[in-house]
Amino acid sequence: xxxxxxxxxxxxxxxxxxxxxxxxxxxxxxxxxxxxxxxxxxxxxxxxxxxxxxxxxxxxxxxxxxxxxxxxxxxxxxxxxxxxxxxxxxxxxxxxxxxxxxxxxxxxxxxxxxxxxxxxxxxxxxxxxxxxxxxxxxxxxxxxxxxxxxxxxxxxxxxxxxxxxxxxxxxxxxxxxxxxxxxxxxxxxxxxxxxxxxxxxxxxxxxxxxxxxxxxxxxxxxxxxxxxxxxxxxxxxxxxxxxxxxxx
Ligand code: PGA
Numbered sequence: 001x002x003x004x005x006x007x008x009x010x011x012x013x014x015x016x017x018x019x020x021x022x023x024x025x026x027x028x029x030x031x032x033x034x035x036x037x038x039x040x041x042x043x044x045x046x047x048x049x050x051x052x053x054x055x056x057x058x059x060x061x062x063x064x065x066x067x068x069x070x071x072x073x074x075x076x077x078x079x080x081x082x083x084x085x086x087x088x089x090x091x092x093x094x095x096x097x098x099x100x101x102x103x104x105x106x107x108x109x110x111x112x113x114x115x116x117x118x119x120x121x122x123x124x125x126x127x128x129x130x131x132x133x134x135x136x137x138x139x140x141x142x143x144x145x146x147x148x149x150x151x152x153x154x155x156x157x158x159x160x161x162x163x164x165x166x167x168x169x170x171x172x173x174x175x176x177x178x179x180x181x182x183x184x185x186x187x188x189x190x191x192x193x194x195x196x197x198x199x200x201x202x203x204x205x206x207x208x209x210x211x212x213x214x215x216x217x218x219x220x221x222x223x224x225x226x227x228x229x230x231x232x233x234x235x236x237x238x239x240x241x242x243x244x245x246x247x248x
């Protein structure tokens with residue numbers, strides 16, 4: 001769990017092309033981030049697992065996360081990577097249930113097994129919800145979808161809401177340049193807090209340096225999950241700075 005109240009998470013997805021580029025990108029973020037902001041904001045980067053060894057050597061202030069893990073602890077699962085296998089890189093967060101993974105067939109049952117394994121390893125799950133929502137959905141419709149996804153993801157888990165971060169990511173806003181309305185996101189964030197015993201709630205979906213302040217100035221939004229813009233170090237740093245300048 002972050003020691004700060006705000007959390008900014010960069011999800012590099014399947015980028016960049018090489019280990020050398022990932023090291024360069026990590027270096028720019030690590031060096032550019034003002035040390036004094038650390039008491040306010042925690043910054044996490046989730047690179048592709050293959051680049052963890054390279055990036056791990058660069059990050060000191062920035063924390064590391066993974067974009068997913070497999071739902072099994074160990075064994076004959078070709079191509080998969082378990083949470084235990086990434087722990088040696090100092091992983092502190094795991095994004096789970098991202099809509100791009102749900103679109104590849106990840107089920108609620110798999111997500112809840114992943115949450116269990118991740119929590120067992122003292123890693124904080126960042127549970128993504130909002131898959132299946134449509135632009136123009138009413139807040140009550142969004143609440144219904146989000147509640148179902150949270151309930152299913154936590155079904156049977158031992159630790160439940162303890163140390164859980166929830167990212168509300170309307171699927172239509174991811175990578176499209178369209179964002180949800182900050183007021184509406186704040187309303188959904190408050191609802192998520194009310195059903196999760198106050199977990200941290202992030203917003204994700206086309207956040208950028210030009211719209212970040214409108215999310216940062218909403219008290220109920222504890223941070224952002226950033227895709228595309230996290231690959232542009234100057235822009236990502238500006239977004240971190242924007243979040244550091246709002247105190248509640
Ligand atoms: P985006 O991605 O910032 O590129 O829209 C967000 C996400 O996938 O979490």
